[in-house]
Amino acid sequence: xxxxxxxxxxxxxxxxxxxxxxxxxxxxxxxxxxxxxxxxxxxxxxxxxxxxxxxxxxxxxxxxxxxxxxxxxxxxxxxxxxxxxxxxxxxxxxxxxxxxxxxxxxxxxxxxxxxxxxxxxxxxxxxxx
Ligand code: MN
Numbered sequence: 822x823x824x825x826x827x828x829x830x831x832x833x834x835x836x837x838x839x840x841x842x843x844x845x846x847x848x849x850x851x852x853x854x855x856x857x858x859x860x861x862x863x864x865x866x867x868x869x870x871x872x873x874x875x876x877x878x879x880x881x882x883x884x885x886x887x888x889x890x891x892x893x894x895x896x897x898x899x900x901x902x903x904x905x906x907x908x909x910x911x912x913x914x915x916x917x918x919x920x921x922x923x924x925x926x927x928x929x930x931x932x933x934x935x936x937x938x939x940x941x942x943x944x945x946x947x948x949x950x
Contacts, residue, residue: 834879
């Protein structure tokens with residue numbers, strides 16, 4: 822473990838509209854000791870963020886209403902959310918899509934369908950970055 826041995830009491834907000842992906846993400850995070858907050862859309866996520874500051878947001882790009890880019894834009898304007906890391910959930914890992922994600926202020930991305938082995942590794946690496 823060594824360098825991956827971080828404080829697992831960190832809080833992660835998962836924003837995902839697909840129920841199966843949400844369950845998988847939450848199960849993996851909780852199994853690894855993280856505190857998890859859940860939102861099925863941007864409006865719900867922003868309401869949660871009014872009261873709580875998670876360490877990391879896992880943000881689906883394709884959502885009903887605001888998409889992941891719009892939600893991150895709002896988050897990045899909030900000084901009190903400066904410390905929050907953001908990772909995109911994306912179905913597209915084409916070069917252009919990944920570049921757009923990086924340029925939009927995300928700290929990284931996780932491709933869907935999830936690779937369960939690499940999921941937690943990516944989360945921990947992002948929290949340590
Ligand atoms: Mn989606």
